[in-house]
Every structure is written in structure tokens, then in C-alpha cells.
Amino acid sequence: MHIWIDAEPVAGAPRLFGFTTLERILRSIAKAGDPSVKVVISGVADTKADARYTVLDDTGTVGERLSAYLDKVDGPVLALDGGAVIDARLLPLLMQETDPACFLGHPASKDTAVLRLTKGTPPPTNTTSLHAAAEHLRAAGTIREITPDELPDFVGNLRRNVPFLLERVADDQHRAELEKRLFHLNYKGSTDFMTKWVYPPIVWQLTRLCIRWRITPNMVTVFSIFLTILAVPLFAYGYWFAGFVAAYSMTILDSVDGKLARLTLTDSPIGNILDHGLDIVHPPFWYWAWAAGLVAAGSEAPLYAATLWLTLFYIADRLALMVAKARFKRGLHAVTPLDGTVRTWIARRNVNLVVFTLGVALGFGSAAFLFITAWQGLTFVWHAARTAWLYPRARHEPFLT
Incomplete structure (x- = not known):
């Protein structure tokens, strides 16, 4: 060719x-x-x-x-x-x-x-x-x-259908409109409410700054890893404000590196491994650190037992989603509109982080943690049930996306 x-x-x-x-x-x-x-x-x-x-x-x-x-x-x-x-x-x-x-x-x-x-x-x-x-x-x-x-x-990584782009850039005004359009097209079709509604304006400005300052996606990912690790001892020792700053900064940068890579056509296998590997591995470490911080502050709730259940529910949930992806050739949240809508509120890192932040701020940290554990369990049950329900129909029913 x-x-x-x-x-x-x-x-x-x-x-x-x-x-x-x-x-x-x-x-x-x-x-x-x-x-x-x-x-x-x-x-x-x-x-x-x-x-x-x-x-x-x-x-x-x-x-x-x-x-x-x-x-x-x-x-x-x-x-x-x-x-x-x-x-x-x-x-x-x-x-x-x-x-x-x-x-x-x-x-x-x-x-x-x-x-x-x-x-x-x-x-x-x-x-x-x-x-x-x-x-x-x-x-x-x-x-x-x-x-x-x-x-x-x-597009599997975005869990959505993305129209093909082919057009001339007429002028600077068209360029600005096209950049904004490309930015939004590179958002996932199903994601949590923070990533969908709260983060985009912040991520847009940070992505533009990274491009202007020639910061690569892998640089952003490495800094995200640093913030992820830093949040663990901060949470565990009860430094809630500093821990939340590190955690929320990490979740924002977790959106920036992917957008930056796709918009500049610099995504790489190692970058994908670092980014997605981090997303999968780190949440249980935060959950254990949250429990440690609450216990250190004097909580008498059975938080360590709850953390064990939370971790088990989290792992089981991930396994259910892996089975669904292997069967449907796409993530469960991209199979039907219902699954995409549910993804907005299910127990995932960003949703759990907001619930725990509100609990700590209002003085109900332990109650919030127990709620997160129950919510993660219900999330696992939902995903397992949806996978079992759709599994035999995957051969003959077109999926709505």
C-alpha cells in the first residue's frame, strides 16, 4: 500500500x-x-x-x-x-x-x-x-x-460509537470549535457523575495547558501514581484534607492523561497499562487507609471487617465485568442504555470518594464507609445479574449503544 x-x-x-x-x-x-x-x-x-x-x-x-x-x-x-x-x-x-x-x-x-x-x-x-x-x-x-x-x-476504550471525522480546518474559530468537539468526543460514553458533569471544564483547561507546556500523557500518569500512593498514608493517619486533595487531584488527572494521549495521538501500550492498571489496583488500598484513619480517630464500628467485605465485593465485581466483556466483546456498560445509565451511580472509585468525603465532612465517616461497603455489594449483585441475564442472548440480540 x-x-x-x-x-x-x-x-x-x-x-x-x-x-x-x-x-x-x-x-x-x-x-x-x-x-x-x-x-x-x-x-x-x-x-x-x-x-x-x-x-x-x-x-x-x-x-x-x-x-x-x-x-x-x-x-x-x-x-x-x-x-x-x-x-x-x-x-x-x-x-x-x-x-x-x-x-x-x-x-x-x-x-x-x-x-x-x-x-x-x-x-x-x-x-x-x-x-x-x-x-x-x-x-x-x-x-x-x-x-x-x-x-x-x-470505540471499546470509550464505550461508545464515535462518528468518523474528516474535515478541513477553515480558520481559527473553526479550529477552536473543532478542538472542543474532539475533546468531548473523547469522553467515555458511560462513566460516573463526577467525570461526566463535574470534571470536564477542569480537565479541558488542564489538557490545554499540558499541550502548551509539552507535558506528555505518561508524565501525567506517573504524577497520578505518585498522588495515588501519597493519599494512602495521608488517609491512614487521619490527614483527611490533604488526603482528599491528593485523591481528587489524582481522579482529575486520571481523565487528563487519556484525553491528552488521544487528542495528540500519543497513546501507547505502556501508557494504557499504567493508566488502566492503576485504576484497577489502587481502590482497595484507599479503602483500607480510610478504615485505618477512622479507627485511629476513635471509631468503634467494625470497619476492618467491613473493609474485607468491601475488598471482596470489589474483586468479585471486577471479575463479573471481565466475564461480561469477554462474552459481549465490549464492556457491560456499553451493552444497553440501561447499563450505561446505571454506570453513573454504581459503586466505583469516584462515587465512593464523594460519599466518603461527605461522610467525613459531616462527621459520619464510619456510617459512610459502611454504606460504601453495602453499595459495593449491591453493585456486584447488579453486574452479576445483568451478565447472567444478557449472557445467553449475546448471540442473537443486537446490543443498543
Whole structure:
């Protein structure tokens, strides 16, 4: 597979999250992970020498330059608009086939396109844009159009269907609107009420600062790990205010690192392992520290016994969710709208943290802890029951997302 990029529109395109549209495309190609792909940048482009691609100092219309390149190579060529924001998921999907085709994106988008062409399907030499080439070839019956509903748009990590993005960045106002839209599209479809309604404005500002200061997602994750560990002794010794500051800061940064990675196309396997591994492992340590802090403050409630049950319920709940994901090929909370709604309030770290904070602030810390234990048990029962109910229906009933 060859990838041909028209670089002429790049000079006038605003940067998106600090990167030119061409830089984003090159990162998307790298994420596709196919070392056999030959990448060629055609036309004037402000690019640095890189062994991963070739810069062609050619001139002429898009049609002339693309036709000339098609004549030189065998096999399919994926033609990209260097001035467009192209969804990173599109490239590996369009590289799976070899027949001539085009993707125009949303019907309202009239200024860009992605084409998959061969030597026998060159665009007219007087074509001035890839969108015009796609329209001409499609009208002539030379290529077929791939519509968005033909492509799988469910994103497992986000537990939601995310529409494919393909559009030019017209000006700075459009850039600002597009950045905000991309930010919200990268939120999970089902999550707790804090992440859904309280954190987004804070996460948006912190994500922008990280991009401006060139802070990487892994840096944010490492600092989150530090805050997670720091919160344990603070809670255990009854330093509630400092512990809550560390804990809430960590939960906010837990949203920042993921958004930062996806918006800058810098997510990595090690980053995912650190981020998701931290989310799974640390809650029981906080729960034991909460119990220790309350006991140290003089509570006579059976908190250590409650903590043991809370930990067992937590582990059992995670196992039930693992079974559901293996069966449904997606998280349980993305199976039906009901499961997504319930995810807002079930016993998870952020929800439990708010309940415990209110309990400590009002002088009912032990009661709040016992409530969290019971709520975690009910959450496990709910997830186990839902998994058992949906399990035999997974083969023949489409899931609503």
C-alpha cells in the first residue's frame, strides 16, 4: 500500500492541539503500524527529513501530481488531503481493501476526501482538490463511495460509537470549535457523575495547558501514581484534607492523561497499562487507609471487617465485568442504555470518594464507609445479574449503544 499526501493545503491550515494537520496525519499513519506502507508527501511542505516518508518536490494540480504518481507504482494508493483533519481510525480500515473507493465523510463536508486509487483509475489532470476528484470519479462510476455506516465506529476504550471525522480546518474559530468537539468526543460514553458533569471544564483547561507546556500523557500518569500512593498514608493517619486533595487531584488527572494521549495521538501500550492498571489496583488500598484513619480517630464500628467485605465485593465485581466483556466483546456498560445509565451511580472509585468525603465532612465517616461497603455489594449483585441475564442472548440480540 502507498499513501500519497497532498501537502499544498498544509501551509494555510491552522494547528490543532499544537500540531499541523500534516503532523497529525503522519502520526495517524505511524499508529496504523504497517511498516510496509510507503508514504509520499507531494507538493510544497514544511517537513523535516525522515526515513519514514519521501518528499516529492513536484508541481501542478492535484490531479496532475496524483496521476503522475499512480503511473509510477503498482498496487493501490491511498490519497490524503494534507490540510484536513483525518480520523486516525480511518487509515487502517481503508488500507484493508484494494478496490478503488472514496470516503467523503459527513454529507456537510464538501471540501476534502480520502481516495483509494490504482493505476487504472487516475483523477482528471485538471482536478484542483481530492474532493473534486472523488466526486468526478464517483459520478463516472469509476470508484465507489464508502459511507460512514459501512465502517465500525464503536470505540471499546470509550464505550461508545464515535462518528468518523474528516474535515478541513477553515480558520481559527473553526479550529477552536473543532478542538472542543474532539475533546468531548473523547469522553467515555458511560462513566460516573463526577467525570461526566463535574470534571470536564477542569480537565479541558488542564489538557490545554499540558499541550502548551509539552507535558506528555505518561508524565501525567506517573504524577497520578505518585498522588495515588501519597493519599494512602495521608488517609491512614487521619490527614483527611490533604488526603482528599491528593485523591481528587489524582481522579482529575486520571481523565487528563487519556484525553491528552488521544487528542495528540500519543497513546501507547505502556501508557494504557499504567493508566488502566492503576485504576484497577489502587481502590482497595484507599479503602483500607480510610478504615485505618477512622479507627485511629476513635471509631468503634467494625470497619476492618467491613473493609474485607468491601475488598471482596470489589474483586468479585471486577471479575463479573471481565466475564461480561469477554462474552459481549465490549464492556457491560456499553451493552444497553440501561447499563450505561446505571454506570453513573454504581459503586466505583469516584462515587465512593464523594460519599466518603461527605461522610467525613459531616462527621459520619464510619456510617459512610459502611454504606460504601453495602453499595459495593449491591453493585456486584447488579453486574452479576445483568451478565447472567444478557449472557445467553449475546448471540442473537443486537446490543443498543
